[in-house]
Amino acid sequence: MALEHALLVSLSEQAASGLDLTHRFDKSIGYFWTASHQQIYRVLGRMEGDGWVHCEVVAQQGRPDKKVYAVTEPGRLELERWLAEPTVTDPIRSELMVKIRGASYGDRAAIIEQARESLEDHRKRLSLYEFLESKDYPNPDLLEGRELDICLVLRGGVRLERFWIDWLTDYIDAHTRTTTKERRP
């Protein structure tokens, strides 16, 4: 794919401008897909050319005009087609993991420090996600359909952050243990 279909999903939920979409990608749909504003604008342009979305210029008071995009019938059909298409498992890319694997070719202490920073980052995200979960979905058992989907994706975000926190804690502990052993022979 790429971004096109993520935008179609987001615009199906609610028509939006490029900047609106950028903000949405900083949260919600952004738990599992990221995009910069430049890329969003470019792709929106292409999608308009393909007739997947239609754009309306909306004047605002005290602010620049904005172009509000909505999904067209061809866009809806394209989304439907894509959703039914088989999905290949996404490749994983973690720079930190590569660094950790190569730690013995450089300054290990610096890499452990990077792991600590990453841990902090993941803890902050977890807090945010847990806050959103308790605020928006206090009774997940009662949900169905679209709301259930969105809640489950958020829960996926929570679990993924927990994975990182658990693993990074383990990593730091394992190397602290080693260091302690070396210091008390």
Next chain:
Amino acid sequence: MALEHALLVSLSEQAASGLDLTHRFDKSIGYFWTASHQQIYRVLGRMEGDGWVHCEVVAQQGRPDKKVYAVTEPGRLELERWLAEPTVTDPIRSELMVKIRGASYGDRAAIIEQARESLEDHRKRLSLYEFLESKDYPNPDLLEGRELDICLVLRGGVRLERFWIDWLTDYIDAHTRTTTKERRP
């Protein structure tokens, strides 16, 4: 970064040809970084141009010659420099998650089926990783340094697969529950 540094890590462990590296990226270092052979050859060429690696043509019997690459001193320094550099948290990209979020705009049953296939895929990988873990690192508490690093990265792979398995099981269950409710009103 990108691939350059992953190749420097892999070549630091052991000098190798393009194809050797491709095989390594299908496992071990490939748990958290993937690359196709085409890209590896191209990047190796660039790295040679930059003087980070040095290549020696090795003749073989009954097989084509191969170009064995090894890290040079400038390459080693570059790796060291990169390892000490701060790391930004890698963005996550999951096509399946986007599809799940958009499931209500298409055929939900088809998407649940894709989730089932993905679950199978992750179960297979988990089996492989667990096998490698028990084979290569039966006593993780005794490890130190480079071996410990490599073992911990593998354990990260195990945990990441478990995350996917747990979450996908939850997702499928939640929607099966919903369907059952609807069928028995």
Next chain:
DNA sequence: CTCCGCATGTAAGCTGTTACATGATTCA
């Protein structure tokens, strides 16, 4: 008066994917 947010974009470049290509050897 400076910085921040709103709102849109362009241009250059890097990274990665897909498809194609060659030629030898080994195995069923």
Next chain:
DNA sequence: TGAATCATGTAACAGCTTACATGCGGAG
């Protein structure tokens, strides 16, 4: 004979990042 493995690559394209650009209005 056909397929797979070894071994290397080219070419075209798609996707994404980084840096730059503009202009208005509001807050401090």
